[in-house]
């Protein structure tokens with residue numbers, strides 16, 4: 001929504017300076033002010049690379065009210081562990097309507113604050129550390145928190161070019177090294193994000209959706225079952241995409257991506273991530289009028305496309 | 311032989327930073343030196359100092375003092391948001407924000423105003439040269455009407471005076487000075503740090519490369535000829551004894567939260583720095599007469615600062631454990647039952 005556009009520059013700063021931050025985007029329909037009280041899933045592509053330059057973010061895609069609650073907590077852990085912005089994409093349908101939900105569980109999991117060096121750690125290291133030095137090879141570096149009582153704790157960070165020691169540089173090699181490390185870091189994170197939820201019975205037809213589209217998919221699959229059209233289902237729950245997505249596509253002859261935006265944003269992201277041989281299997285079903293997607297908006301286009309011989 | 315050290319046992323060199331990359335003669339470099347002097351003399355512990363800035367030549371300067379402190383050179387005009395966030399996470403830190411006139415009065419005016427409105431405890435220094443130095447000399451919003459650019463362009467817009475805006479908003483500490491006047495700048499920086507609340511310090515700081523010619527009201531020669539100090543400022547930190555041996559009636563003594571004192575010695579007319587309307591009038595009169603009025607314009611030591619108003623714990627967020635940050639099981643159950 002509009003506020004996300006306004007905060008694009010800060011998102012890039014947090015990505016590049018590696019500042020943990022959690023941002024909830026309760027998507028309403030744009031462009032611009034759009035229909036400000038209506039729903040959509042059209043921020044997906046925008047939020048994923050929000051801000052100028054080579055920027056990429058971790059995006060969580062809760063599909064139920066319960067997941068909104070659980071992902072909220074997990075998002076802070078991911079942000080701290082990977083020292084990067086985490087966007088949680090809900091929408092007006094999920095975020096502002098009344099839903100039935102199982103009771104929320106008390107959070108038992110301990111906070112995960114990631115790689116933070118305290119005074120004792122700095123003493124052991126004899127002050128030998130660099131804010132952006134990749135000691136573990138996973139792209140995730142160590143940080144200190146302001147106020148840590150050690151002469152080596154302080155560092156000067158910035159949204160401009162910097163080397164492993166957080167010093168300003170416009171050096172070509174240092175820049176590329178840092179950008180490559182950030183890629184490595186997101187790759188590490190990708191394997192830790194919520195895996196897709198799969199419900200599969202060996203049908204040749206697959207369906208992929210995310211977020212609040214889930215409710216309509218559940219209803220549509222029941223109706224399709226009754227018509228004798230069995231459809232397997234994968235609900236994607238995070239970006240960057242899990243490797244499971246390509247495997248799911250590989251197991252199906254045709255895969256429909258259902259989403260609530262005009263341009264098929266998830267459809268595009270999936271096709272970009274697939275090996276070329278699988279791209280042709282992809283079909284797109286899109287709903288974008290500001291109203292929550294009804295089951296009929298999945299059933300009809302799916303049946304229509306299925307009727308056309310391939 | 312040991313070098314001279316301050317009250318926390320550090321030599322003056324501990325307050326230095328990386329070598330400056332600014333132009334020789336830039337006013338901002340003088341301010342950096344005043345900053346080093348003020349922080350050294352105050353005995354600020356480097357690990358408790360957070361240097362925050364936006365974008366501009368001015369915003370680069372936090373890299374040039376107290377190298378071992380924390381620093382964040384953020385995005386243009388958004389230093390106040392970053393400072394507010396860092397301050398709320400750790401109230402013990404000394405927040406020192408450095409900004410430019412473009413950073414503050416052009417792109418960052420909204421942030422500047424809301425920071426003042428909330429009275430976030432920080433020192434906010436505007437290195438004010440009336441121009442966008444870093445992007446090669448366009449007029450900023452503080453450039454005076456009729457001010458002439460190096461290449462002859464004339465500024466056609468009214469200036470925004472950061473001090474006048476701050477006063478209108480009820481800012482709890484407003485001062486103006488000149489980068490070439492270390493005698494005044496150093497005690498003002500110290501007082502701003504000792505003050506609990508948003509302390510705005512607008513320091514006229516000539517840009518020798520783009521805005522230091524005749525026709526510029528932010529040039530060394532113009533300021534030297536037109537500066538009118540309203541009082542002699544001295545600062546006595548909480549760890550020093552107060553000796554005021556002036557003639558009765560010639561000084562004003564403002565006591566700050568931490569027990570420090572600002573002592574103001576009358577120069578000509580007497581200005582009461584606790585009178586906001588008088589401060590606005592002093593600025594207006596100076597402007598009408600073509601003078602740059604410098605000194606401590608206004609201070610309010612009674613106003614509650616943001617973190618206090620919002621009941622932010624004194625203990626830094628980083629030191630709070632799960633028990634303190636997580637709802638108890640009972641509170642959680644109670645909370646959930648409200649949805650049933």
Ligand SMILES: Cc1ncc(C[n+]2csc(CCOP(=O)(O)OP(=O)(O)O)c2C)c(N)n1
Pocket residue numbers: 365366367368369386409410411412413414437439441442443444445450
């Ligand atoms: C959002 C955004 N817009 C524009 C710029 C380009 N820019 C960089 S510095 C600057 C002006 C700086 O002026 P000032 O704050 O007065 O600092 P000085 O260099 O004069 O000290 C501008 C417009 C930017 N960095 N970001």
Ligand code: SF4
Pocket residue numbers: 331332333335336337338367368439443444516517518519520
């Ligand atoms: S361009 Fe102007 S403001 Fe920037 S460093 Fe040079 S003299 Fe200073």
Ligand SMILES: [Mg+2]
Pocket residue numbers: 366410411412437438439440441442443450
């Ligand atoms: Mg400027």
